[in-house]
Amino acid sequence: MLDLPTTLVKTLQHLFSENDFLMDPADRWVYGYDNSRRHSMPSAVVFIRAHEQLVELVKLANHYRIPLTAHGRGTATTGATVPIAAGIVVSFEKMNRILDFSPADRFIIVEAGISNQQLQETIHPENLFWAPDPSSAAFSSIGGNLACNAGGPRAIKYGTCRENTLGLRLVTGSGDSFHTGARTTKSVVGYDFTRLIIGSQGTLAFITEATLKLLPLPEAEATLHATFSSIETATDAIIQILQQPHTPSALEFMDHTALTLIRRYAPELLQNPHAQALLLIEFDGTENTIEHAIDYLKRACHGRGLLEITLAKTNEQRKHLWKARKALSPLLRHLGNQKINEDIVVPVSHLPLFIKRAELLAQKHKLTIVNFGHAGNGNIHVNLLFDSNEDEIARAQTCLKEIFDLVIELKGSLSGEHGIGLDKLPFIENEIESPALKLISQIKTCFDPHGILNPGK
Ligand SMILES: Cc1cc2nc3c(=O)[nH]c(=O)nc-3n(C[C@H](O)[C@H](O)[C@H](O)COP(=O)(O)OP(=O)(O)OC[C@H]3O[C@@H](n4cnc5c(N)ncnc54)[C@H](O)[C@@H]3O)c2cc1C
Numbered sequence: 001m002l003d004l005p006t007t008l009v010k011t012l013q014h015l016f017s018e019n020d021f022l023m024d025p026a027d028r029w030v031y032g033y034d035n036s037r038r039h040s041m042p043s044a045v046v047f048i049r050a051h052e053q054l055v056e057l058v059k060l061a062n063h064y065r066i067p068l069t070a071h072g073r074g075t076a077t078t079g080a081t082v083p084i085a086a087g088i089v090v091s092f093e094k095m096n097r098i099l100d101f102s103p104a105d106r107f108i109i110v111e112a113g114i115s116n117q118q119l120q121e122t123i124h125p126e127n128l129f130w131a132p133d134p135s136s137a138a139f140s141s142i143g144g145n146l147a148c149n150a151g152g153p154r155a156i157k158y159g160t161c162r163e164n165t166l167g168l169r170l171v172t173g174s175g176d177s178f179h180t181g182a183r184t185t186k187s188v189v190g191y192d193f194t195r196l197i198i199g200s201q202g203t204l205a206f207i208t209e210a211t212l213k214l215l216p217l218p219e220a221e222a223t224l225h226a227t228f229s230s231i232e233t234a235t236d237a238i239i240q241i242l243q244q245p246h247t248p249s250a251l252e253f254m255d256h257t258a259l260t261l262i263r264r265y266a267p268e269l270l271q272n273p274h275a276q277a278l279l280l281i282e283f284d285g286t287e288n289t290i291e292h293a294i295d296y297l298k299r300a301c302h303g304r305g306l307l308e309i310t311l312a313k314t315n316e317q318r319k320h321l322w323k324a325r326k327a328l329s330p331l332l333r334h335l336g337n338q339k340i341n342e343d344i345v346v347p348v349s350h351l352p353l354f355i356k357r358a359e360l361l362a363q364k365h366k367l368t369i370v371n372f373g374h375a376g377n378g379n380i381h382v383n384l385l386f387d388s389n390e391d392e393i394a395r396a397q398t399c400l401k402e403i404f405d406l407v408i409e410l411k412g413s414l415s416g417e418h419g420i421g422l423d424k425l426p427f428i429e430n431e432i433e434s435p436a437l438k439l440i441s442q443i444k445t446c447f448d449p450h451g452i453l454n455p456g457k
């Protein structure tokens with residue numbers, strides 16, 4: 001662990017209150033984690049309360065060359081939030097105010113530490129919502145959502161953070177501070193720093209404030225389960241559904257291994273004993289458009305190995321249909337005490353081939369692979385399950401490498417929403433060509449000349 005110079009500690013004790021500057025090992029320990037199970041002890045933790053305070057901190061850290069790692073709520077799954085070079089963890093959890101809200105202009109300006117759910121609860125009474133809906137919304141911060149370009153089931157219709165953010169307020173690694181973007185949905189003045197910073201996982205700048213684009217809440221929603229006799233027929237139906245004029249607001253997929261798990265451990269959530277694949281489909285809009293959408297959906301699925309379609313009529317029934325999808329992650333532990341959970345993406349038309357070849361890789365390496373996720377975006381959570389003995393770990397690592405090779409062969413992307421972090425660093429050259437990697441490194445130097453922001457990522 002890196003020791004902070006005494007003079008720096010004294011200055012920080014002056015800049016932050018006692019409760020906002022933690023040096024006790026027991027307090028610091030929990031800020032060494034994210035959801036990747038990796039851990040690295042930071043030298044100190046500070047809670048930022050104001051933009052100007054952060055500017056001062058970054059200038060000091062530059063002077064002493066001390067690493068700074070931004071921390072929203074630590075739910076990242078890739079090690080992105082783990083302070084591997086020690087230094088200071090900069091937590092935004094106490095910087096969570098609403099700064100401006102204009103329902104008429106459909107934007108809200110928030111500080112980075114507010115949670116996704118707190119934001120939604122503020123804007124719902126005005127019949128508005130912010131589209132990005134990661135499953136971690138109840139807890140994860142807007143700053144973390146933006147730094148990871150998070151998305152959820154709704155991304156198929158409404159996009160991810162990049163499509164739903166108008167502007168940011170930043171502090172770069174050299175302590176410069178500026179606004180990006182505008183309060184309007186159109187603006188082409190200068191380079192698009194907003195989209196560059198979104199997804200950069202705290203390596204280029206701290207996000208202190210964000211201007212978010214809001215959308216009107218739909219008048220009505222419908223949720224449906226469709227079960228199929230084979231994976232091939234289900235993936236074929238996905239392509240047909242996306243060709244009809246109503247874009248679903250969610251199109252989630254579960255493969256036969258996922259359904260076997262549900263049958264064994266939560267049988268009440270799955271009625272049809274013959275189902276080999278399941279689609280969870282949602283539409284939103286007005287009552288009229290939804291009726292049309294369901295008609296189109298039935299036509300798109302009909303005669304393609306469709307076993308049955310169940311339509312939820314009440315909120316309770318909707319929640320029941322989602323339960324099967326939400327139950328999956330915790331159920332995976334029954335298949336092995338170790339899990340590699342990737343979030344690859346392939347063009348939707350390649351989904352059938354991807355699923356088939358991933359199954360062959362599972363057989364070849366004698367592993368269980370469970371596939372489920374946001375099929376409408378071609379974004380599949382590929383879960384490799386195994387036990388923690390040397391042989392199985394080695395087979396899982398080889399299989400993972402071959403899965404990534406397959407993704408690139410199918411013109412996909414290694415990560416749809418979790419990002420690179422530490423876990424996928426060894427594979428980044430598979431996807432990004434060397435001239436682009438060189439530019440990435442130059443951009444990093446422009447924003448963070450001494451490399452103090454989230455080093456090693
Ligand atoms: C149960 C569970 C479900 C999940 N479901 C989804 C999902 O459906 N979709 C999805 O996309 N992700 C999902 N995730 C991953 C994770 O929740 C998201 O990436 C989330 O956006 C991280 O937010 P956070 O506040 O926890 O960020 P953190 O984990 O604290 O930080 C994540 C990254 O952002 C950087 N960062 C944080 N705040 C700032 C800031 N203010 N300025 C600059 N950089 C910053 C950090 O340094 C780090 O690199 C899930 C995770 C869990 C545990």
